[in-house]
Structure formats: structure tokens, C-alpha cells
Amino acid sequence: MQDKQFMRETLIEGAKAYKAGRMQRRTFIALLGMAGFGAATLSPRAADAAADRIVLWNWGGQSEECHGNAIGKPFTAATGIPLAFDTSGPLQGKIKEMVDSGNVTADVCDGDLFDAVALGQTGHLEAIDYDVVDRAKTLPGYALDFGVSVILYGYAFVYDTKAYGDNPPNSWADFFDTAKFPGKRSLYKWANGSLEAALMADGVAKDALYPLDLPRALAKIKSIKDDSIYWGSGSEAHSMVVNGEVSMGMVWQNRGRNIEQDTDGRYKLVMNEALAMPGAYIVPRGNPGGREAVMKFIAAAQSVPAQLELFDCLGMTPSNPEAFAQLPTDGQPYAITSAENINRVAYNDPHWWGNNTDEAVNGFLDAIS
Amino acid sequence: MAHTPAIPLQARNMWRYLPRGGWLLVAPLMVLVLGLFLGPLTNIMVISVTDPKPGLGNYAALFQSDALGGILWTTLRVCVLTTAISVTLGYCIAHAMIHALARERNWMLSLLLVSFWISVLVRTFSWLMLLGRNGLVNNGLEAIGLITQPIEFMRNELGVLIGMVHYMVPYAVLPLLASMQTIDARVLAASRNLGASPAQTFWRVYLPLTRPGLVAAALLVFILSLGFYVTPAILGGGKVLMVAEYISVQILVTLRWGTAAMLAVLMLGGVLGLLFVMSRFMKLSTVFGGTKP
Incomplete structure (x- = not known):
């Protein structure tokens, strides 16, 4: 770097x-x-001379190519404004630092909706202009003042069919039951998804998760600590499974299909009780491209073709309800909002996470270390 | 032994004028260092007593929170163990290198430097491939029937120690090598000649003579270990949380910048304190290759 x-x-x-x-x-x-x-x-940053453009701050990897084709191309065709990338990962602390320093170099961040809650109330973000962006083109509750969900990703798990082929696990309760399903587990290191999974495993209904009962969730996490390892990035989660380090691994749902392919079907994705996460576009206050242009960009990301192409390219699930029925048949088992999955997944509450991330993450780190 | 080289008169005159001119020469660098290094450092100290609210709340949390104590204890334990193992291994390697033929010594030095240059990420993932659950070693041992369950080398504290020691050994070897090279071999011959056994010669003559090198190696390894991030994060499997990773999480994810700044100040204070304590026992300038005592 x-x-x-x-x-x-x-x-x-x-x-x-x-x-x-x-x-x-x-x-x-x-x-x-x-x-x-x-x-x-x-x-x-190298192209400082070019004036009109939108800089998308995202996470690198394939996403540059995918976002460029799905959203960038139609957006540039319609407005004449090119799309550029900063792939260094818009974590909350980095956005805050960028805005506080007064040197804002990104126009739109590929973040989480809870970032919009946390940084919106501290004045680090531009409000979404709902005259340009459409509230109806996302799930109810996921169009907020300072951020709008444009895709969904999720926390699901994969299991080793060789270990549990005859009686496969199908819920978080099975995932946390190391007596019935012996073997190693992997979970996300920074609490998101892991806490919800623990509560569902402990018997909390999937639509009654929030506000999260932290002590209860942490106790459940600790109960399988000796059999668990924890990942910090999508590629790490992937390699823990593909290298056979775990028999059941929590993964980001959009990697499920790749894992099934990479292991020739030995590991299989379970979407039941997956936690849907609203991936959101948020705008750092004082973005260089101006508010008008960036709102048009976000609106472009809501279009049905853009959403379907992102699903095809990255496995990120559409959040625009118009796109749900048009998901390709072979991709439906891996999509959060497909007809077969939409009613059996749980939904993340960005307000709880936006206000409690520090306690949840620190509590989780203390529990696993 | 007290042999002061005679300085020619001309040179002495030059010395008289040098300080003033010298200060002018280093002034730009000093300004740069003060501005770009001490400035941000002061800022961190200020944040540690002002965020989220003015006062010593962040420091008080050290005594109230078990979590912070646990992280500091893990960091200290891992760093002390890494230092002890790396310096011991480094001592053996340096000793072997000193007593090897020049050609062999060059080969050994090249190998050492090559491993010195390999990126920490590459090393970390190599260890996973080698010693992971499905790694070469475990698969090999299972194939010849020595074990039935894979040995847990990685994703725990043992994994972190293996990865860190591997990274640190070259850092331990180089100061030790420099220190051993200055030892006059005739001193050892004299010791043997006066009736000391090989073991006595080593423990009572050779080891004390390499003490500055040992201290330098230990300090270098310990201080570098304190800041380790990637290796513990990956090889520890999330269960070995060291202070560098915790600081990064507090800055990037939980936005508790006050806590992060407090821990950073604590680390800095710890290192300076360590240097101070060492300076009570020996002349630090000898450790860092300055004037002889």
C-alpha cells in the first residue's frame, strides 16, 4: 500500500x-x-487533474471490474461522467478521518447501512437526496437519511458433505451443536453476523433478534470457542474452508457458490437463517464530485439491469424488489431475495449496529481472545 | 589498555569550529523530524486525554477493564517468548557463522538476508500451507501413521510464536554477528591457556563479551514484536489478540480513538521505560554501535 x-x-x-x-x-x-x-x-489520486468524475471507494478484488461494468458504464453513457475507484476499503474510521482532515477524495463509499447510521449522526455524511434516489427501489427500512441499501450480502454457512453427508446441518442451532456435529467451526472476527447466529442458535426467533442480548450471544459464542477459529476477511473465510481447516464455516453468502465450485461440491451452502446485510452507498460530507452527480450515480446503481449484473458478477443480491423475479434460475439458491430464500433469512438492523458497534465488537473480541 | 589516539593539532582546531556548523547542517533534518514526527505524536498524546471527553478516563479504563489487561498480558507474553527464542536461536546461528570458513559464512549470510527480504504475508501463508491442519507436515505424519489426528500447530498461540520467531531470527543474528566479530580470538586462547575448560571459557569469557550484542538483539526483537499485526491476526486464528491489532480495530471499526491513542502512548512509554532501565545497567551507546566503554 x-x-x-x-x-x-x-x-x-x-x-x-x-x-x-x-x-x-x-x-x-x-x-x-x-x-x-x-x-x-x-x-x-493520480488523476487529480481530471475534473468531473465520481470516485467509488470500495474493497478491490473483482469489484472494480464488476462495478465498472454494471454501474459505471451505463452511468457514464447517460451523464458523460467517468467512474474511478479507490480500492482501499471504506472502513468507518477511514471515512471519519477523511472528512475530519478536510481532504475528501471519494464521492461514494461501498459501506454498510449501519455506517450510515453511525457516521450520519456525527455529521460526517451527506444526506441522500430522495428526489433523485428512489426509496421504493430497496427493501422497506433500508432507505435511511444518510445511506441507502443498493445490494444485500449475508452471513450464511457452508458444511462438509463428507463429514455430515447423511444428516446435514440446516440451522445455526446445528452449527453451534458440536456434540451432534463434531468438527471445527469458523466465524467472523468482528462480531457482525456471529452474534445474530449465536442468538438464533440459542432459540431467539429470527425476527425478534434486536436489540441483541449481548451477554447471551457471547455466552453461546464461548460455548464453542475451543472448536472455533475466526476470520477477518472474505478470502480468509474462503481459504479456511477450501483448505479443510473447518467442517462448518460461516461465510459471506456471495462466496458460497465459489466455495461449492472450488471444492467440487464437497462443501455446501446453507441459506436457511442466513443474516441479510444491507450493503449501502454513503457519501462523505464535502465529496469532490458534488452532491448532484453522486446522487445520480446512486440512482443508477438501483436500476434493475445494474443490480442483476452485480449479482452475476459478484454474487451480491439485488435490493430493488423489481429485480427479485428476474434473478437467473441457477443463481436463485444463492440469492438472499430469491423466492425460495427471502422468507427464511433474518434481516440486520442497521440502527442497533450503528449505535452499538463499539460495545458489540469489543465484547466479542474479549470473548474469543 | 587505556590507549588514546593522538589527534593532530590541525584536526583539534577543526573540532572547535564543527559544532556550530554541524548544527546548521542538520537543522533541516531536525525541523523535518520535529514537524513530521513529534507533531503527530503530540497529537496522539492529546487525543488520549481528550477523546471522548477530557480527562484520564482512557487510562482509568486500563484498571477497570479486564479486556485491556488481557490484551496487554497476551502481547507481553508473546513478545517475551518470541524474544527469548529468537535471540537464543540467533546466538547459535551467529556463533556458527563466525566460526565458519569465509565462503560458507557468505553463503549463510546470503540465505539469512534472503529470508529477511521475504514479505511477512508470504511467510505467514507459507506456514499455513506447511503446518496447517491439512498442511504438508500433518499430512505427511498421518500418511506414515505417526498420528491419527492433525497436530494443532497453527491458528493458536503456538502458530503465532512460530511465525514471529521465524520473522525475528535475522533481526537477532545481525547485531550478534557484529558483536561477535569484534571479539579478539586471542582472548579465548588465553583463557584456555590459563586452564579454563571450553565451557568455562564460553560462560565466563565469551558470553560476557557478547553482552552488548545480546542486549541489542533482545531490544530490537522485543520492540519490533510489540508492533506485530499480520502474523498474530492470521496465525492466531482470531484468538491471539495483540495490542497492534486491537489499536487498529479501535481506530477503524469501533471509532474509540481515545482508547487507541492511550494504548499507543502506553506502548511508547513502555519502550522508552525499557530503554531507561537498560541504560541504568549498561551504556546504551555500546549497544547501538557507538563509542566503546
Whole structure:
């Protein structure tokens, strides 16, 4: 990361020197070559000279290609505004730091809806303009003042068919029952999803989860601690399963299909009682591209074709109800909002998490370490 | 032994003028260091007593919260163990290198430096492939029937220690090597000549002579270990929470910047305190390769 940053700065300095006539064209081109011009132009900070554009701050990996095709292309075709990426991951602390420093370089963050609650009430975000963005194009309760859910992802689990083939697990209660289903488990390290799963396993109804009973959830987590390991990123969750480190692993639902393919069907995804998470677009206060353009971008992300393409490319489930019926048949078992899954999943409450993340995460870390 | 080299008169005159000119020469660097390093550092100290509200609340939490105590204890335990093991291994390696032929020594040094340059992420994942549940070692041992259940090398504190020691050994070897190179082999010959056994020569002559190198290696390894992030996070399987990862979570996820700043100040104070204590027992300048005592 640091050398990437260094290259960016070198390039910007080089560009300035070239513009001011302090550097020869040949030298500048050589500098571009050395710094890997192709990679650098994709990063927003190198292209400071370009004026009108929207910078999407997301998590890298395939998402650059997928968001670029699904949302970027139609958006640019309609408005003439190009889409650029910052793939360093918009964690809450980074957004807060960016806004506090006054040097806002991103227009829209691919975050969680609970980020919109937490950072909205501290004044770090621009309000969503619901004259441009459509409240009806997301699930009820997921269009908030400072953020709107444009996709859903989820916490589900996969199990080893070789270990439990005859009597497969089908609920979080089975996941937490290491007597009936012996073997290792993996859970998410930063509490999200893990707490809800623990409560459902302990008998809490899926629509009565909030406010979360933290002590009860943590006690359940501790009960299988000796058999658990914990992951911090999607790729880590993936590799724990694919490398056979666990017999049941909590994963982000959109990776379920890849895991089934990578293991030739040995591991299978269970969508029953998965926790649906509203992935949201949120706008840091004072974004460089201006409020009008970024709202149009968010509206473009709500369109049915964009949502279906994101599902195809990344496995992120559409949040626009119009898209639900158009999900491809072979993808329906893996989608949160498909007809077969929409009524058996639980739904995350962004308000509870927006106000209680610190206690929940710290309590969880204390319980597992 | 007290042998002071005679400084020529001309050079002495030069020394008289150098300080003033010297300060001017380093002034730009000093300004840079003060501005870019001490400035943000002061900011962190300020945050630790102002966020979320002014006062010593963040520091008081150290004594009220079992969680923070647990994290600090884990960090200390892992770092002390890493230091002890790395320095011991490093001592053996450095000792072997000193007594090898020049050609072999160069080979050993190259191998050491190559491992020094491999990224910490690559090493971490290599250990998983080698010692994981389905890793080469476990599969091999199962295949020849030595074990029926895989041995839990990784995703626990043992895994963290293996990964950290592997990373730290070169850091321990280099100062020890430098220190051992300065030892006059005739001293050891003299010790044997005066009737000491090989073991006595080692414990009573060689080891004390390498003490500055030992202290330097231990300090270097310990201080670097305190800041370890990636290795404990991955090889610990989420169960070995060290202070660096905790600080990052408090900044990025829970937005408790006051707690993070307090822990950072505590680490800084701890390291400075450690240096101070060491300085009571020995001249630190010898440790860092300065003037001889």
C-alpha cells in the first residue's frame, strides 16, 4: 500500500513538473512507465487533474471490474461522467478521518447501512437526496437519511458433505451443536453476523433478534470457542474452508457458490437463517464530485439491469424488489431475495449496529481472545 | 589498555569550529523530524486525554477493564517468548557463522538476508500451507501413521510464536554477528591457556563479551514484536489478540480513538521505560554501535 501511495505521489509530482516545463516529455513518459502507468491511472489520486468524475471507494478484488461494468458504464453513457475507484476499503474510521482532515477524495463509499447510521449522526455524511434516489427501489427500512441499501450480502454457512453427508446441518442451532456435529467451526472476527447466529442458535426467533442480548450471544459464542477459529476477511473465510481447516464455516453468502465450485461440491451452502446485510452507498460530507452527480450515480446503481449484473458478477443480491423475479434460475439458491430464500433469512438492523458497534465488537473480541 | 589516539593539532582546531556548523547542517533534518514526527505524536498524546471527553478516563479504563489487561498480558507474553527464542536461536546461528570458513559464512549470510527480504504475508501463508491442519507436515505424519489426528500447530498461540520467531531470527543474528566479530580470538586462547575448560571459557569469557550484542538483539526483537499485526491476526486464528491489532480495530471499526491513542502512548512509554532501565545497567551507546566503554 505504501509503495502504491509513493508511486501515486511521484506521478503527481512528475505531472506537475512536466506541466510547469520543469521536466522533459521523454523523462515524464519514462517515469510513467517505471511507475506502471496502467495501474496508476485507475487509482483516483493520480488523476487529480481530471475534473468531473465520481470516485467509488470500495474493497478491490473483482469489484472494480464488476462495478465498472454494471454501474459505471451505463452511468457514464447517460451523464458523460467517468467512474474511478479507490480500492482501499471504506472502513468507518477511514471515512471519519477523511472528512475530519478536510481532504475528501471519494464521492461514494461501498459501506454498510449501519455506517450510515453511525457516521450520519456525527455529521460526517451527506444526506441522500430522495428526489433523485428512489426509496421504493430497496427493501422497506433500508432507505435511511444518510445511506441507502443498493445490494444485500449475508452471513450464511457452508458444511462438509463428507463429514455430515447423511444428516446435514440446516440451522445455526446445528452449527453451534458440536456434540451432534463434531468438527471445527469458523466465524467472523468482528462480531457482525456471529452474534445474530449465536442468538438464533440459542432459540431467539429470527425476527425478534434486536436489540441483541449481548451477554447471551457471547455466552453461546464461548460455548464453542475451543472448536472455533475466526476470520477477518472474505478470502480468509474462503481459504479456511477450501483448505479443510473447518467442517462448518460461516461465510459471506456471495462466496458460497465459489466455495461449492472450488471444492467440487464437497462443501455446501446453507441459506436457511442466513443474516441479510444491507450493503449501502454513503457519501462523505464535502465529496469532490458534488452532491448532484453522486446522487445520480446512486440512482443508477438501483436500476434493475445494474443490480442483476452485480449479482452475476459478484454474487451480491439485488435490493430493488423489481429485480427479485428476474434473478437467473441457477443463481436463485444463492440469492438472499430469491423466492425460495427471502422468507427464511433474518434481516440486520442497521440502527442497533450503528449505535452499538463499539460495545458489540469489543465484547466479542474479549470473548474469543 | 587505556590507549588514546593522538589527534593532530590541525584536526583539534577543526573540532572547535564543527559544532556550530554541524548544527546548521542538520537543522533541516531536525525541523523535518520535529514537524513530521513529534507533531503527530503530540497529537496522539492529546487525543488520549481528550477523546471522548477530557480527562484520564482512557487510562482509568486500563484498571477497570479486564479486556485491556488481557490484551496487554497476551502481547507481553508473546513478545517475551518470541524474544527469548529468537535471540537464543540467533546466538547459535551467529556463533556458527563466525566460526565458519569465509565462503560458507557468505553463503549463510546470503540465505539469512534472503529470508529477511521475504514479505511477512508470504511467510505467514507459507506456514499455513506447511503446518496447517491439512498442511504438508500433518499430512505427511498421518500418511506414515505417526498420528491419527492433525497436530494443532497453527491458528493458536503456538502458530503465532512460530511465525514471529521465524520473522525475528535475522533481526537477532545481525547485531550478534557484529558483536561477535569484534571479539579478539586471542582472548579465548588465553583463557584456555590459563586452564579454563571450553565451557568455562564460553560462560565466563565469551558470553560476557557478547553482552552488548545480546542486549541489542533482545531490544530490537522485543520492540519490533510489540508492533506485530499480520502474523498474530492470521496465525492466531482470531484468538491471539495483540495490542497492534486491537489499536487498529479501535481506530477503524469501533471509532474509540481515545482508547487507541492511550494504548499507543502506553506502548511508547513502555519502550522508552525499557530503554531507561537498560541504560541504568549498561551504556546504551555500546549497544547501538557507538563509542566503546
